[in-house]
Amino acid sequence: MTTARSLRDKPIRAKLRAIVLIISGLAVAGSCTVFVAYQWFTSRNELAHRLGVMADIVGDQSTAALEFDQPTQAAIILRALKAERQILFAGIYSREGRLFASYVREGVDPIAIRAGPDPDGQTFDGGDLLVFHPMRSGGERIGTFGLRSDLADLRERLWINIGTAVLVLLGAGMAILYLSARLGGLVTEPVLRLAGAVQVITKQRDYSIRVERGGQDEMGHLIEGFNDMLSQIQARDAALASARDDLEKRVEERTRELQTEVAERRLAEKALQEKDIRLTEAQEIARMGSWEWVLSTSKISWSDEVYLIFGLLPQKFGGGLADFVNAAHPDDRVAFKEALETSCRNREPLTVDYRIIRPDGSVRYLHARGKAILDDSGRPVRVVGTLQDVTERKDADRAIQALNLELQGRMAELAAANKELEGFSYSVSHDLRAPLRSIDGYSRMLIEDYSDRVDGEGRRYLKVITDNTRKMGQLIDDLLAFSRMGRASLEASSIDMEGLARQVFSELREQHPDRTFELRLDPLPSGRGDPAMFRQVFINLISNAIKYSKGRNPAIIAIGSRVEPTETIYYVRDNGVGFEMQYAHKLFGVFQRLHSPQDFEGTGVGLALVQRIVQRHGGRVWAESKVGDGATFYFTQAPSKGANGGTPTGTRP
């Protein structure tokens, strides 16, 4: 169908010519082909038939020769076939199929000829026709007669036929072209005329053009109709032009009016939408709904948020005042209704807290506000208001109150217990001193006055007693200092930390004249607090450093600081035995010791005292170490801004 498609845009003249050519060409070519094929098959069958008859006759002539075994005679008979030029071979075969006598056309290779007989009949073998015919005599079969004929004659005739057909085809084609050119104009000329006019009209929009009418055939009618149509178009164009002018004017006016209207309305709508959106958002955020009670109908309407607050679906609400009131908790219902009515009657603003029970059984606390809207004569016509779910706030308030109460009770208990404990430990420590002093005194008297009456062993025992009483005295002193720390009031003043550290170190090193020390003291920022207490802090930390660096030569004690935005950190570092970090939290407990008294003597109160002092000044303490690699103890002070340093603020996390 590509032919049909490529033809679609060609002129009608070309289409007509192509159609005529194709159809006529196909018809002539078809007839010629059928004619040539018919000729070929007919002459072939004719030849086959003729050869069959010939085989019959010659075969019959040869029966006697075959039956009386006279091959020479048979050959003579066969030689008569020489007259038939197309016969290549003729043969007589005995009943057993043996070749009895044969004829071969001059110049033909006998070996190429088939030797044995085929079944009776005619076959085409390559370009040759083979005929095998039975030979009969006296009613019985005595042998077979065979013929082979070439088809040279036939082929020659075929070519002549094909040539004729081609000539006929060419002749017909030329005749068709000539005739279609002469006669096609009859059809195409008016069409072309019409097409030309249409083209001009389309291009120039000139509807006054008329096409010349040809004959009275369909084309003539078509052209007449076309001309009519042009006249009508002209008339309509004129009418349309005047109508359009009128219409345009009216449309313009109306458009102007509409534009202003639309613009106004759009502005108003937009403002309204924005307000609505903001209101919904605000209600959502505040969990606050709005409602309106129209007094004349006793109907209530409200915003979406109210449904959420009530835990209702919109279709579950009746819309009457009774529904609104009945949503309230039974205990609050009467009061709520009264509040509504009172506010309306007295024209006062409504403010009421009440409870509701949601359909799922949960109780919510609501805060309702409202205001009566009056008409011109001052009578209330409707009440508008808001509704807010304040359950969480109420719950939180109640929880805080309960917590506060509990906390106050605990504080009182704690203060009493603390006071009691401190009083107790002070009196115990104080009262322990008296018996200890007499044990010490009497032991010394025994050593001084009765040493000659006691042997060596006895004297050693007495020494142990006096040593232990001295240790116990120290312990009591420490405990007293520790407990005093809880009660003593703080004296807040500026402290020269560097001077304090230096002084404490030089005092302490004198107790160990046999050891070598190296002090690395960095400049320290001054602190604020009770100087006596911080003196105690340095005493405890530096003596610790001296104690645990026993055996180091020299024992290095480094004291430094780091100022950070929120606090100032001081530290005391030694190069002693250190401790395992997993026990670091135990360091600052009372009587907590990481080393045995045999290795390092001590009461186990020192670091607890340090912690207590630092914490009372609003700082914190901690330690870092690695076993065998020394330890560092840190304490901090909040930046010294006036009273800050002296105010106890409790333990930092």
Added chain:
Amino acid sequence: MALCTPCGAFSTAAAEPQDSQTLSEYVVKAGFLFNFAKYVDWPADSFEKADTPITIGIVGADPFGEDLEKILKNKTIKNRPFAIQRFREPAGIQRCHILFVPRSEKDHIPEILKRIDSWPVLTVGEEEGFSRSGGMTNILIEKEKPRLEVNPDAAEKAKIAIDSKLLKVATIVRTGK
């Protein structure tokens, strides 16, 4: 004597399990007797009925043995079967359709032909000079190949029509020549 023949027109009829190429002389000759019947037309009155057998007579000593019977068994020509009749001596010859005169009777040929006279009997001989003596057909063997002689005059005299096809393959011989 063995006869070499490429013609197998009657070889299937020969019952002997012989080589198909070399048939004995009398098998060939028996076949020829049968074949003659095909190429010969007897006068209409020589058969009583439409299926009256064609009678082959043999005068003197029979050289065929059983071969002739075997070849002719169940054979018909134009619906006529075959019958065989043997005559001890020429004087005893009766009317038949084909009379074979063996070589042994060569001294009695004139007597035999005289006995037949103008009966419509196709005479078949096998001795040189049989046709010249007035015999109608003669089967000769030359260089192991069969050769036929036909004396058309003799046949015409006896009102026997010989097919031209047979004449074409035979040597034409005239009486007395």
